[in-house]
Amino acid sequence: MTAVHTYASDVAFSPAVKAIQARKGSREAYARSEQRGWRTEIDDNLAAFLADANSFYFATASADGQPYIQHRGGPKGFLKVLDKQTLAFADYSGNQQFITQGNLSENPKAYIFVMDYAHRRRVKIWGEARVVEDDEALTTSLMPKGYRARPEQVILFKIAAWDTNCPQHIPQKFDAPDVAAALAARDARIAELEAEVAALRGEKATTEVTT
Numbered sequence: 001m002t003a004v005h006t007y008a009s010d011v012a013f014s015p016a017v018k019a020i021q022a023r024k025g026s027r028e029a030y031a032r033s034e035q036r037g038w039r040t041e042i043d044d045n046l047a048a049f050l051a052d053a054n055s056f057y058f059a060t061a062s063a064d065g066q067p068y069i070q071h072r073g074g075p076k077g078f079l080k081v082l083d084k085q086t087l088a089f090a091d092y093s094g095n096q097q098f099i100t101q102g103n104l105s106e107n108p109k110a111y112i113f114v115m116d117y118a119h120r121r122r123v124k125i126w127g128e129a130r131v132v133e134d135d136e137a138l139t140t141s142l143m144p145k146g147y148r149a150r151p152e153q154v155i156l157f158k159i160a161a162w163d164t165n166c167p168q169h170i171p172q173k174f175d176a177p178d179v180a181a182a183l184a185a186r187d188a189r190i191a192e193l194e195a196e197v198a199a200l201r202g203e204k205a206t207t208e209v210t211t
Contacts, residue, residue, distance in 0.1 A: 068100065
């Protein structure tokens with residue numbers, strides 16, 4: 001049964017969490033942030049962030065609370081926005097363990113964690129998820145065009161709250177294709193400059209011979 005929360009951040013700040021915040025001195029600051037409120041709907045900034053994401057981590061837990069986290073990846077934008085509170089993605093065939101699906105069958109609570117290492121940004125999204133099987137039209141609409149993977153089902157994620165983190169301690173990393181493109185552009189520019197230098201040297205040599 002879904003708990004009733006006074007504030008959107010209560011999805012993460014349980015009474016136990018708030019008690020520790022009080023003991024360690026951060027409760028007053030977080031109490032003020034509760035008044036401003038965590039976001040519960042997808043805004044333009046979050047939609048743009050997700051449209052550029054090619055990877056995220058998806059967490060679930062069994063009925064007795066055993067946690068599980070799994071990586072999901074695909075082309076940029078494969079995690080799609082269906083409406084202001086709903087995300088969805090085609091779930092590709094994998095190792096056939098079905099831990100995520102098993103957990104969701106008995107505990108719908110789920111969590112999405114999206115990292116952008118290049119820009120040192122991260123987004124945390126709490127909510128509930130469910131698996132949709134045998135809906136060919138929905139699966140087809142969520143499948144990235146031209147992506148070589150076999151979609152097995154769809155996972156729909158209803159957002160309860162989301163928040164961002166500061167960039168502290170996030171290592172800066174870049175995707176290999178982005179690095180390759182940057183190196184190719186650099187090499188092309190070097191080749192262009194070397195050709196210009198060679199041409200100038202040739203002109204200089206010709207001038208010296210004729211004078």
